[in-house]
Amino acid sequence: MKKIKKSGKLVVGMSADYPPLEFTKNVNGKNKYVGVDVELAKQIAKDLGVKLEIKNMDFDSLLVALETGKIDMIISGMTPTAERKKSIDFSKIYYAEKSDYFVISKTNKAKYTSTASFKGKTVGAQTGSLQYTSLKKNAAKSGIKVKGLAKISNLLMALKSGKVDAVLLGELNAKTYATNDTSLSLVKSSLSQAQMGNAVGVAKGQGDLVKAINKTINDCQKQDLFNKKYIPAAAKAMKQASSKTNNSMSKYASYFATGLGYTMIITICSITIGLALGVIFALMRLSKNKLLHAIAVCYIEFLRGTPQMVQIMFVYFGVGMLIKNMPALAAGIIAIGLNSGAYVAEDIRSGINSVAKGQTEAARSLGLSQAKTYRYVVFPQALKNIWPALGNEFITLTKDSSLVSVIGVGELMYETGLVQTATYRGVMPLFITMCIYFVVTFILTRLLNYFERRMNLTSSRA
Amino acid sequence: MNKIIEVKHLKKNYGDKEVLKDINAVIEKGKVITVIGPSGSGKSTFLRCLNLLEKPTSGQVTFEGTELTDLTEEELDQLRQKMGMVFQSFNLFPNMSVIENVKLVPMKVKGMSDQEAGDLAHELLAKVGLDDFADHSPASLSGGQQQRVAIARALAMQPDMMLFDEPTSALDPEMVGEVLKTMQDLAQTGMTMVVVTHEMGFARKVADEVWFMADGYLLEQGSPDQVFDHPQSDRAKDFLAKILEA
Numbered sequence: 001m002k003k004i005k006k007s008g009k010l011v012v013g014m015s016a017d018y019p020p021l022e023f024t025k026n027v028n029g030k031n032k033y034v035g036v037d038v039e040l041a042k043q044i045a046k047d048l049g050v051k052l053e054i055k056n057m058d059f060d061s062l063l064v065a066l067e068t069g070k071i072d073m074i075i076s077g078m079t080p081t082a083e084r085k086k087s088i089d090f091s092k093i094y095y096a097e098k099s100d101y102f103v104i105s106k107t108n109k110a111k112y113t114s115t116a117s118f119k120g121k122t123v124g125a126q127t128g129s130l131q132y133t134s135l136k137k138n139a140a141k142s143g144i145k146v147k148g149l150a151k152i153s154n155l156l157m158a159l160k161s162g163k164v165d166a167v168l169l170g171e172l173n174a175k176t177y178a179t180n181d182t183s184l185s186l187v188k189s190s191l192s193q194a195q196m197g198n199a200v201g202v203a204k205g206q207g208d209l210v211k212a213i214n215k216t217i218n219d220c221q222k223q224d225l226f227n228k229k230y231i232p233a234a235a236k237a238m239k240q241a242s243s244k245t246n247n248s249m250s251k252y253a254s255y256f257a258t259g260l261g262y263t264m265i266i267t268i269c270s271i272t273i274g275l276a277l278g279v280i281f282a283l284m285r286l287s288k289n290k291l292l293h294a295i296a297v298c299y300i301e302f303l304r305g306t307p308q309m310v311q312i313m314f315v316y317f318g319v320g321m322l323i324k325n326m327p328a329l330a331a332g333i334i335a336i337g338l339n340s341g342a343y344v345a346e347d348i349r350s351g352i353n354s355v356a357k358g359q360t361e362a363a364r365s366l367g368l369s370q371a372k373t374y375r376y377v378v379f380p381q382a383l384k385n386i387w388p389a390l391g392n393e394f395i396t397l398t399k400d401s402s403l404v405s406v407i408g409v410g411e412l413m414y415e416t417g418l419v420q421t422a423t424y425r426g427v428m429p430l431f432i433t434m435c436i437y438f439v440v441t442f443i444l445t446r447l448l449n450y451f452e453r454r455m456n457l458t459s460s461r462a
Numbered sequence: 463m464n465k466i467i468e469v470k471h472l473k474k475n476y477g478d479k480e481v482l483k484d485i486n487a488v489i490e491k492g493k494v495i496t497v498i499g500p501s502g503s504g505k506s507t508f509l510r511c512l513n514l515l516e517k518p519t520s521g522q523v524t525f526e527g528t529e530l531t532d533l534t535e536e537e538l539d540q541l542r543q544k545m546g547m548v549f550q551s552f553n554l555f556p557n558m559s560v561i562e563n564v565k566l567v568p569m570k571v572k573g574m575s576d577q578e579a580g581d582l583a584h585e586l587l588a589k590v591g592l593d594d595f596a597d598h599s600p601a602s603l604s605g606g607q608q609q610r611v612a613i614a615r616a617l618a619m620q621p622d623m624m625l626f627d628e629p630t631s632a633l634d635p636e637m638v639g640e641v642l643k644t645m646q647d648l649a650q651t652g653m654t655m656v657v658v659t660h661e662m663g664f665a666r667k668v669a670d671e672v673w674f675m676a677d678g679y680l681l682e683q684g685s686p687d688q689v690f691d692h693p694q695s696d697r698a699k700d701f702l703a704k705i706l707e708a
């Protein structure tokens with residue numbers, strides 16, 4: 001509470017793909033967060049007398065983000081389950097839904113009429129959501145196979161392409177999607193556990209903050225703001241968002257442009273870090289000093305032996321606990337740079353090792369010092385082997401930069417997700433993004449080839 | 463007697479393996495020594511111990527009055543410039559043209575200007591008969607030509623002595639002659655040379671002294687006639703018998 005007042009900023013985390021509670025809307029090419037929860041967040045910030053900042057991330061990441069202090073509170077249609085209560089505190093319930101619904105394709109309306117008819121079928125749900133847990137819990141009894149995905153938009157895409165037979169959503173969600181997409185139909189679920197409703201999540205031990213939030217909720221409920229103002233406003237925003245004109249991709253060009261911009265920044269910065277680290281660790285690994293050698297070997301093996309996705313989350317959440325306020329962008333760049341350093345080091349080392357031993361001997365016998373031997377003889381020859389490997393590494397890195405979308409960095413992949421939720425179109429944004437990545441890597445490949453050819457020309461003129 | 467190198471109780475082990483076992487020898491200035499002996503007897507290792515490319519396990523190598531075994535790396539870099547070395551596999555630098563190979567040390571180590579180094583390099587390439595190939599890449603030359611460039615490159619340091627480790631072993635037979643001729647010319651200029659070779663004709667004709675090595679020992683040292691016609695040790699007799707009947 002003190003911290004919020006001091007910084008004058010309330011950071012609210014949400015997974016903004018859950019209309020009408022929280023979702024994104026394109027206003028003149030700019031991304032805006034809208035929905036019931038956003039309205040509530042605004043009210044809380046107003047009552048606290050601070051500015052509101054919204055951090056959009058995967059639902060799964062919200063709890064960790066709260067625990068590690070990346071956000072001050074969660075307002076994301078979250079239900080205060082006993083399990084969640086173990087790690088965070090909740091405000092009172094601000095909105096309660098009555099039940100869950102299976103979202104199905106209208107053509108299957110006759111086939112699915114009750115919960116029982118989903119026996120042996122695959123039903124999707126948002127991972128970490130209440131519906132997901134409920135499906136899992138009842139899986140044995142109901143005979144339903146569960147498929148979890150992080151985003152509702154992806155779940156609906158899976159539904160349309162037949163990957164899942166239905167998607168289980170909360171009432172609000174289900175109804176709004178069905179209203180906005182006439183090819184969908186709803187079946188009420190009977191397997192849900194008692195609905196507890198949604199509450200605001202805060203980190204443990206912040207009684208004063210919970211009290212302030214509850215006061216705002218009480219005020220809102222007294223005036224029935226949820227039913228009178230917030231939900232209609234959200235529905236209207238959704239309608240606009242899903243209208244045909246709003247669906248055209250050209251309106252979202254700025255999203256892709258912003259995303260591409262960040263992707264380039266991440267790529268260029270991480271390559272720079274990766275190159276610097278790569279040279280250092282390659283030299284350390286080649287060094288006769290046992291300690292330096294061992295450090296380099298550990299570093300390289302460890303980073304090459306663990307998934308990059310995990311490394312990114314670890315840097316953001318783990319290291320972020322030591323360095324407060326580390327922006328996600330910086331964390332992403334550092335994580336990718338560190339990872340790339342390991343691969344670059346190996347490229348350099350194997351390039352250097354590929355230079356015949358006789359070359360070094362001849363150079364040393366000519367009185368060249370070790371440093372000059374490296375500079376004039378070994379390195380120029382090694383570079384010819386290193387360069388193609390480095391080129392591959394750069395291209396891989398460009399593509400892998402998409403991984404930092406998991407910590408909410410607004411690069412290309414992340415912006416694609418926004419466009420997907422905003423337009424209710426799953427495939428088109430993905431296709432555009434693929435094309436953008438391809439154009440970038442294609443240009444990069446041409447450039448690298450050009451330099452490689454030039455290098456070969458200068459070293460082999462006859 | 464004006465000695466340029468003196469070797470005392472030189473030993474070299476690789477792990478448990480004793481490759482050189484107590485070598486004692488003196489090389490006089492201006493002399494040409496050829497070293498012969500069976501494969502694996504330690505000839506290359508001995509040569510590489512002379513310019514400290516290999517660090518002796520014990521013993522002393524004194525070059526022009528300086529004891530080499532306790533020098534720092536920097537001091538060794540200086541001293542190696544006085545001892546040119548030519549390898550079996552040429553080891554020209556493929557990332558440079560022929561003339562750049564020759565100019566490298568004059569420019570980067572001796573600090574000569576491009577002009578000076580260029581003049582020196584052309585002069586040396588002319589000496590080995592390859593000035594026309596100055597701008598070629600090493601890979602485009604024949605083995606014999608490459609080896610002659612390697613000799614010119616070593617000479618560009620203006621060394622006081624030259625070490626050759628089987629300079630003709632990797633060559634097609636028709637190219638052996640041109641390299642031996644170059645070496646013979648060099649010997650005539652008064653250069654001190656130590657040549658490890660399997661070319662017995664050359665060993666006998668050009669050498670002032672022939673050394674025979676076997677099993678890590680220097681078993682015979684003497685004039686070519688002495689060693690070839692009147693070998694003392696059984697090892698040398700065996701070796702020469704086999705070589706000459708082949």
Ligand SMILES: Nc1ncnc2c1ncn2[C@@H]1O[C@H](COP(=O)(O)OP(=O)(O)OP(=O)(O)O)[C@@H](O)[C@H]1O
Pocket residue numbers: 476479481500501502503504505506507508
């Ligand atoms: N770096 C090394 N590590 C271990 N053993 C080595 C090393 N270099 C050489 N030896 C061994 O030392 C012995 C002598 O090798 P050396 O190359 O000096 O023989 P050589 O007389 O030059 O033989 P060749 O006529 O075949 O060139 C050989 O048995 C060889 O296997």
Ligand SMILES: [Mg+2]
Pocket residue numbers: 505506507627628
């Ligand atoms: Mg040898």
